[in-house]
Amino acid sequence: MPDALVEFQHLSHAFRPGRHIVIKALRDVSFSIQKGEIFGLVGESGCGKSTLARCLMNIYQPSSGRILYKGVDLCDGKARRQHRRMLQRERQLIFQDSASSLNPRMRVERIVTEPLVIQRIAPPRGSLRAEAEHQLRSVGLDASCLNKTPVELSGSQRQRVSIARALILEPELIVADEPIASLDVSIQAQIVTLFKHLQLAHGFTFLFIAHDLSMVRYLCDRTGVMRGGRLVELAPTRELFSNPLHPYTQALLSAIPFPDPLRERARPAFSAPPPEPAREGALVEVTPDHFVLQSPSCT
Amino acid sequence: MPDLLEVNRLSVRFDTPEGRILAVRDVSFSLAEGEVLAIVGESGCGKSVLCKAIARLLPKSAHVEAESILLDGVNLAGRSEREMCRLRGKLFSMVFQDPLTALDPTLPIGRQIAEAVTVHNRRLPRRAVERRVLELMDLVGMEQPQEKARMYPHQFSGGMRQRSAMAIALAASPRLLFADEPTTALDVTIQAQILDLLRDVQRKLHTSTVLVSHDLGVVARVADRVAVMYAGRIVETGTAEEVFYDPRHPYTWGLMRALPALAIEEGRPLSPIPGMPPTLLAPPRGDPFACRNEYALAIDYEQEPPLMRVSDTHWAATWLLDPRAPRISPPLGGIPHA
Numbered sequence: 001m002p003d004a005l006v007e008f009q010h011l012s013h014a015f016r017p018g019r020h021i022v023i024k025a026l027r028d029v030s031f032s033i034q035k036g037e038i039f040g041l042v043g044e045s046g047c048g049k050s051t052l053a054r055c056l057m058n059i060y061q062p063s064s065g066r067i068l069y070k071g072v073d074l075c076d077g078k079a080r081r082q083h084r085r086m087l088q089r090e091r092q093l094i095f096q097d098s099a100s101s102l103n104p105r106m107r108v109e110r111i112v113t114e115p116l117v118i119q120r121i122a123p124p125r126g127s128l129r130a131e132a133e134h135q136l137r138s139v140g141l142d143a144s145c146l147n148k149t150p151v152e153l154s155g156s157q158r159q160r161v162s163i164a165r166a167l168i169l170e171p172e173l174i175v176a177d178e179p180i181a182s183l184d185v186s187i188q189a190q191i192v193t194l195f196k197h198l199q200l201a202h203g204f205t206f207l208f209i210a211h212d213l214s215m216v217r218y219l220c221d222r223t224g225v226m227r228g229g230r231l232v233e234l235a236p237t238r239e240l241f242s243n244p245l246h247p248y249t250q251a252l253l254s255a256i257p258f259p260d261p262l263r264e265r266a267r268p269a270f271s272a273p274p275p276e277p278a279r280e281g282a283l284v285e286v287t288p289d290h291f292v293l294q295s296p297s298c299t
Numbered sequence: 300m301p302d303l304l305e306v307n308r309l310s311v312r313f314d315t316p317e318g319r320i321l322a323v324r325d326v327s328f329s330l331a332e333g334e335v336l337a338i339v340g341e342s343g344c345g346k347s348v349l350c351k352a353i354a355r356l357l358p359k360s361a362h363v364e365a366e367s368i369l370l371d372g373v374n375l376a377g378r379s380e381r382e383m384c385r386l387r388g389k390l391f392s393m394v395f396q397d398p399l400t401a402l403d404p405t406l407p408i409g410r411q412i413a414e415a416v417t418v419h420n421r422r423l424p425r426r427a428v429e430r431r432v433l434e435l436m437d438l439v440g441m442e443q444p445q446e447k448a449r450m451y452p453h454q455f456s457g458g459m460r461q462r463s464a465m466a467i468a469l470a471a472s473p474r475l476l477f478a479d480e481p482t483t484a485l486d487v488t489i490q491a492q493i494l495d496l497l498r499d500v501q502r503k504l505h506t507s508t509v510l511v512s513h514d515l516g517v518v519a520r521v522a523d524r525v526a527v528m529y530a531g532r533i534v535e536t537g538t539a540e541e542v543f544y545d546p547r548h549p550y551t552w553g554l555m556r557a558l559p560a561l562a563i564e565e566g567r568p569l570s571p572i573p574g575m576p577p578t579l580l581a582p583p584r585g586d587p588f589a590c591r592n593e594y595a596l597a598i599d600y601e602q603e604p605p606l607m608r609v610s611d612t613h614w615a616a617t618w619l620l621d622p623r624a625p626r627i628s629p630p631l632g633g634i635p636h637a
């Protein structure tokens with residue numbers, strides 16, 4: 001068994017937004033992320049991807065199950081406190097609306113370098129300003145941004161500032177929840193190329209959550225597909241795209257828009273995939289490393 | 300089809316402590332009834348500012364100049380804020396990039412949609428409002444609307460929030476819809492459904508749409524016409540077929556080469572456009588794209604190219620179209636015909 005950096009074991013999480021409403025956002029999810037891989041997570045809007053990311057970042061305490069990071073049980077308060085510094089430094093989150101959570105009154109230089117200040121780490125490039133400039137350049141922004149505040153930037157410039165902020169601690173694990181959805185294609189290409197470089201040259205591990213399946217296909221080593229709180233399929237990316245087995249995965253792949261107007265217009269209106277059976281199922285290894293959720297009665 | 304929207308020579312600048320930012324420069328375009336125009340282009344090139352300038356949603360620090368902005372025969376340039384409020388929602392409305400900022404975190408979604416319904420129709424009885432809210436939620440594909448109506452934005456997934464924002468935007472059946480990255484937060488199955496919905500609404504109500512997106516797959520799916528922006532200007536415009544199959548501007552070539560779908564198909568790495576987007580603060584002399592353009596000519600560093608005609612509907616701002624320019628072989632003839 002290769003090195004697992006993160007292991008999700010029977011993870012479940014429910015929200016109770018009202019007295020009689022229970023939302024089962026995660027249901028018995030188990031899989032692991034290997035050290036140094038880029039793991040792609042895709043699936044229906046609302047299927048629980050962000051909830052999973054937030055459990056992994058200890059923003060939510062899952063209702064049941066365990067998450068191991070380098071063997072440390074993240075759901076156990078005591079173990080977590082013991083490794084607090086390591087966990088804070090090694091895990092970073094870039095999320096969907098990162099941009100909107102930037103402090104609007106802080107200048108970009110402060111925003112980007114704040115994690116170094118909080119962790120009391122001396123800037124490797126001499127000064128905080130040099131450090132900020134370096135990180136900004138890697139996400140395609142130049143020094144003229146340093147003195148701006150978030151309101152003075154475009155949506156994507158803000159998002160790139162939050163990516164730079166996440167990278168500055170050179171974390172081991174980057175949980176990227178739709179990090180590039182708001183960026184244009186060329187900058188997406190640039191950031192994805194940067195992610196790939198961080199993986200290959202520095203051994204970063206990524207959990208890459210995205211809706212852009214072409215990007216997932218291009219970037220990720222393995223991909224998991226979620227629906228309704230469950231992991232329905234998991235396989236090496238190439239295998240998943242060439243041989244999708246679960247009906248939802250098939251629907252998902254067939255909905256990818258392709259940059260070709262005649263081909264797109266000829267396509268019939270999309271019909272939604274059938275709802276998932278309510279029965280609990282289990283992941284079955286159909287071919288080596290290719291897992292599919294199957295209900296007990298189907299097997 | 301008559302033109303619903305006609306924008307003539309629109310410019311927007313911001314005066315900031317660092318200097319003057321030219322966010323939109325001399326942009327003109329028109330949009331027919333029931334047509335979808337997609338605006339694509341790099342981050343920060345002015346797509347959102349362009350839409351907001353027309354909808355008059357920019358902060359006071361923005362200086363907007365335009366010869367005219369005709370929407371359904373009404374000139375929006377020079378209207379007072381009060382008049383604009385009346386037109387908003389009914390004549391036009393918008394869905395924006397970040398649904399969280401458009402929604403009120405303190406009100407349940409149902410209430411927010413109801414407000415959008417009643418704002419233009421105050422005398423509607425409560426029953427009818429409720430019915431209309433459920434109808435709208437159903438229209439944008441929100442299941443179990445009764446339950447969802449009582450929930451708050453932060454309890455929704457990104458996709459659900461965007462659907463709520465869509466429902467609010469469609470509440471008063473607007474003639475013109477600005478959709479700024481409406482599906483970037485959605486999974487592709489729901490994206491496909493929302494895009495089908497957009498097309499549906501457009502066919503049924505003859506709504507015209509200005510769609511901002513950098514996903515050229517999305518653009519291919521719904522756009523009739525495409526405008527490519529760079530550094531505040533429209534640098535190429537044409538029908539979707541013309542821009543996808545026969546792009547003429549080097550920047551448009553760059554955009555296509557950065558697409559993962561095409562990179563995978565051709566088995567090559569992604570090629571980002573080299574260099575950085577220009578600062579709009581002190582634009583360089585000549586064409587702001589010149590320093591990133593491997594096909595730049597000497598004249599590009601001197602003089603910005605005007606929009607030149609390829610066909611009656613297809614225009615591109617590049618000196619390569621000048622009869623005196625050397626012939627080059629483009630890196631791609633666009634996407635090969637299927």
Ligand SMILES: Nc1ncnc2c1ncn2[C@@H]1O[C@H](COP(=O)(O)OP(=O)(O)OP(=O)(O)O)[C@@H](O)[C@H]1O
Nearest residue numbers: 015025045046047048049050051454455456457458
């Ligand atoms: N704080 C909360 N309170 C109540 N329900 C919540 C909360 N956060 C999320 N949910 C619900 O849990 C489910 C999973 O949400 P989550 O945000 O994880 O989905 P997602 O897969 O990230 O979706 P998207 O792709 O749209 O971002 C959704 O049904 C959502 O409405």
Ligand SMILES: Nc1ncnc2c1ncn2[C@@H]1O[C@H](COP(=O)(O)OP(=O)(O)OP(=O)(O)O)[C@@H](O)[C@H]1O
Nearest residue numbers: 152153154155156313322342343344345346347348
């Ligand atoms: N209120 C403002 N004050 C100063 N500059 C602004 C303001 N709003 C926008 N800008 C600038 O105007 C330019 C255009 O911004 P805009 O938001 O239109 O970009 P965009 O094309 O929508 O990009 P994105 O794809 O990132 O959303 C940017 O350079 C931005 O920094």
Ligand SMILES: [Mg+2]
Nearest residue numbers: 049050096457
């Ligand atoms: Mg999410």
Ligand SMILES: [Mg+2]
Nearest residue numbers: 155346347396
């Ligand atoms: Mg924008």
